[in-house]
Amino acid sequence: MQDPKRYTLTAALPYTNGPIHIGHLAGVYVPADIYARYLRLIGKDVVFVCGSDEHGVPITIKAKKEGVTPQDVVDKYHAIIKKSFEDFGISFDNYSRTSAEVHHETASEFFKTLHDKGEFVEKVEQQLYDADAKQFLADRFVIGTCPKCGNEESYGDQCEKCGTSHNATDLINPKSAITGGVPSLKETKHWFLPLDKHEPFLRQWILEDHKNDWKTNVYGQCKSWIEDGLRPRAVTRDLDWGIPVPVEGADGKVLYVWFDAPIGYISATKEWAENNGKDWKPYWKEKDTKLVHFIGKDNIVFHCIIFPAMLKAEGSYVLPDNVPSNEFLNLEGNKLSTSKNWAVWLHEYLEDFPDRQDALRYTLTATAPETKDNDFTWKDFQARNKELADNYGNFINRVLVLTNKYYSGVVPTPNEYLEADIDVLDELKKFPADIAFSLERYRFREANLKMMNLARLGNKYLAEQEPWKLVKTDEERVKTIMYVSLQIATALATLSEPFIPFASNTLQDLLQQPETKWYDIEEKTDLIPSGHKIKEGKAPILFPQIEDEEIQKQLDRLEAIKVANEKANKVVEPQKDTATFDDFTKLDLRVGTIVEAEKMPKAKKLLVLKVDTGIDTRTIVSGIAESFKAEDIIGKKVTVLVNLAPRKLRGVESEGMILMSENEDGKLVFVNPDEEDVANGATIA
Ligand SMILES: Nc1ncnc2c1ncn2[C@@H]1O[C@H](COP(=O)(O)OP(=O)(O)OP(=O)(O)O)[C@@H](O)[C@H]1O
Numbered sequence: 001m002q003d004p005k006r007y008t009l010t011a012a013l014p015y016t017n018g019p020i021h022i023g024h025l026a027g028v029y030v031p032a033d034i035y036a037r038y039l040r041l042i043g044k045d046v047v048f049v050c051g052s053d054e055h056g057v058p059i060t061i062k063a064k065k066e067g068v069t070p071q072d073v074v075d076k077y078h079a080i081i082k083k084s085f086e087d088f089g090i091s092f093d094n095y096s097r098t099s100a101e102v103h104h105e106t107a108s109e110f111f112k113t114l115h116d117k118g119e120f121v122e123k124v125e126q127q128l129y130d131a132d133a134k135q136f137l138a139d140r141f142v143i144g145t146c147p148k149c150g151n152e153e154s155y156g157d158q159c160e161k162c163g164t165s166h167n168a169t170d171l172i173n174p175k176s177a178i179t180g181g182v183p184s185l186k187e188t189k190h191w192f193l194p195l196d197k198h199e200p201f202l203r204q205w206i207l208e209d210h211k212n213d214w215k216t217n218v219y220g221q222c223k224s225w226i227e228d229g230l231r232p233r234a235v236t237r238d239l240d241w242g243i244p245v246p247v248e249g250a251d252g253k254v255l256y257v258w259f260d261a262p263i264g265y266i267s268a269t270k271e272w273a274e275n276n277g278k279d280w281k282p283y284w285k286e287k288d289t290k291l292v293h294f295i296g297k298d299n300i301v302f303h304c305i306i307f308p309a310m311l312k313a314e315g316s317y318v319l320p321d322n323v324p325s326n327e328f329l330n331l332e333g334n335k336l337s338t339s340k341n342w343a344v345w346l347h348e349y350l351e352d353f354p355d356r357q358d359a360l361r362y363t364l365t366a367t368a369p370e371t372k373d374n375d376f377t378w379k380d381f382q383a384r385n386k387e388l389a390d391n392y393g394n395f396i397n398r399v400l401v402l403t404n405k406y407y408s409g410v411v412p413t414p415n416e417y418l419e420a421d422i423d424v425l426d427e428l429k430k431f432p433a434d435i436a437f438s439l440e441r442y443r444f445r446e447a448n449l450k451m452m453n454l455a456r457l458g459n460k461y462l463a464e465q466e467p468w469k470l471v472k473t474d475e476e477r478v479k480t481i482m483y484v485s486l487q488i489a490t491a492l493a494t495l496s497e498p499f500i501p502f503a504s505n506t507l508q509d510l511l512q513q514p515e516t517k518w519y520d521i522e523e524k525t526d527l528i529p530s531g532h533k534i535k536e537g538k539a540p541i542l543f544p545q546i547e548d549e550e551i552q553k554q555l556d557r558l559e560a561i562k563v564a565n566e567k568a569n570k571v572v573e574p575q576k577d578t579a580t581f582d583d584f585t586k587l588d589l590r591v592g593t594i595v596e597a598e599k600m601p602k603a604k605k606l607l608v609l610k611v612d613t614g615i616d617t618r619t620i621v622s623g624i625a626e627s628f629k630a631e632d633i634i635g636k637k638v639t640v641l642v643n644l645a646p647r648k649l650r651g652v653e654s655e656g657m658i659l660m661s662e663n664e665d666g667k668l669v670f671v672n673p674d675e676e677d678v679a680n681g682a683t684i685a
């Protein structure tokens with residue numbers, strides 16, 4: 001859109017069944033925040049909204065599992081999420097929640113409007129029903145095989161593997177996620193949004209009108225859905241957690257979470273307007289408003305197909321100008337996962353690395369999954385912080401230290417510029433438009449790199465001009481060099497604000513920076529004028545080194561999670577075929593004592609034991625050498641299967657077997673009587 005009058009920016013509503021992790025940040029909140037901060041710096045009218053998404057099935061499942069109410073679950077995570085966003089510097093104008101009254105009202109009203117306009121199709125249908133749980137199964141209450149890609153763990157509303165969204169009845173071999181049982185079919189009435197009816201509009205609006213300005217990953221996904229054919233989608237559910245369906249004959253039904261959640265952007269804007277004495281309507285209803293949704297790839301269908309169809313059907317709203325969705329971030333080679341705890345949680349990061357928000361923001365932007373999935377590694381994080389320190393930090397430190405040292409913190413008056421100064425100042429002027437070019441196209445990685453190139457430029461200029469050497473011979477020249485360097489530092493403070501706002505703010509404070517707008521840098525050569533006084537005193541280190549031990553601690557934590565997950569996923573072997581009592585009594589089990597033990601030469605696993613079975617003292621070869629040292633088990637009470645047919649192992653005849661089990665770590669343990677005074681030879685039955 002050319003020259004919009006105002007911007008409405010939305011960031012995906014985080015689902016309140018867990019805290020925020022780095023995937024959410026890289027995919028959605030950091031790019032959205034960069035864009036919002038940039039727009040404010042170029043003087044635009046912006047509202048940037050978000051809030052907690054507090055309805056839907058997974059929250060009720062989590063509440064059930066933890067024995068608390070759904071409200072407890074959302075209250076807990078809403079508080080954690082809201083605080084971590086604030087501490088991380090995500091500059092929402094309003095962070096709301098879908099349990100807010102204004103949202104319930106707005107969503108109900110929206111539904112009623114569509115209903116009254118005849119925009120829904122009402123259908124009584126057979127739906128999956130879990131008779132044991134006495135509940136209809138929709139969305140995450142049902143798991144089955146995805147009809148599109150064959151993923152056996154697809155949810156009722158969406159397959160996380162291929163991204164397809166479908167109806168629960170489309171699943172092959174559906175199973176209840178509540179009881180594990182096979183659901184039956186039961187009649188129920190629901191309201192459907194006839195996406196098929198909106199197909200011609202969506203086809204034109206996305207595939208033609210946005211052919212050139214939407215990201216290829218977004219455009220591609222939309223194209224494939226539209227070409228596959230769109231079908232009516234139920235927007236109501238038989239559930240007791242959510243916004244009641246506000247029409248007659250809908251008792252016990254609530255709005256589908258993906259119907260109400262995007263309306264949450266509107267409610268959050270209303271709430272913001274109310275608190276700030278503004279009118280919310282232009283931000284959603286005026287044609288010259290640019291609406292942009294920031295989301296991750298699993299949300300594309302909801303923001304590009306379903307929500308626009310809802311807005312279009314309502315009739316009085318603008319449609320999104322762009323939906324710059326990202327792909328997914330992974331962590332150390334594995335998919336981020338809330339349920340598997342495979343994540344770097346924002347609130348924990350902020351505890352482990354207090355005041356280090358920028359290092360994470362910078363890393364996540366530099367490696368953002370803009371066009372394909374990407375990996376976060378702690379080593380890369382450490383290296384990115386060093387990159388910040390070596391370029392940005394180093395340049396700023398030199399400028400501040402030298403200005404204080406040579407001029408007691410007063411910006412000097414420059415003398416005539418030499419070619420090197422003119423070149424660097426000319427270069428400097430190009431940065432605002434150049435970075436803006438990338439940002440306007442949602443290329444945040446590229447923009448971030450350009451910002452860093454400005455720090456590199458300043459660093460290079462200083463390194464080449466060497467004022468610290470010249471100061472002994474040509475003080476007048478040094479004044480010019482320092483003046484030019486201070487202009488670069490000032491520009492950097494402003495241009496880096498969207499990316500690393502904490503360092504930028506510190507720098508602005510150190511420079512006691514006069515207000516500098518983005519495009520001032522193109523026009524002015526006295527961003528920070530001669531005679532201006534900067535802050536005195538020792539300049540702080542903007543990006544302290546991140547030590548190897550700190551990184552190792554994080555890696556160890558992840559390793560522990562991996563081990564815990566493996567344990568939790570360990571499958572119990574299925575029960576063997578039935579044995580009769582006669583089968584059992586054939587086994588002669590006795591209590592015995594190990595009286596001698598030595599390692600079998602050249603065999604990693606075998607110990608040769610002499611065991612007193614009460615009947616005799618015999619040789620048994622046992623595969624336990626990886627779990628026990630020979631000398632440690634002499635005198636140990638054991639259980640022996642004494643009538644096992646003798647067998648030669650590495651040339652030694654073994655006459656029986658000692659019963660063993662295995663603990664969680666894979667170490668073998670003896671199965672023996674729990675009282676020491678059971679005599680050798682006692683039978684076991
Ligand atoms: N690993 C990731 N990389 C990029 N974006 C992500 C990632 N995980 C989630 N997102 C995006 O973050 C936003 C908020 O996610 P949401 O709260 O819905 O959690 P989610 O998708 O269920 O993730 P998780 O299962 O990890 O909790 C969504 O737009 C989603 O697409």
Ligand SMILES: [Zn+2]
Nearest residue numbers: 146149159162
């Ligand atoms: Zn699938």
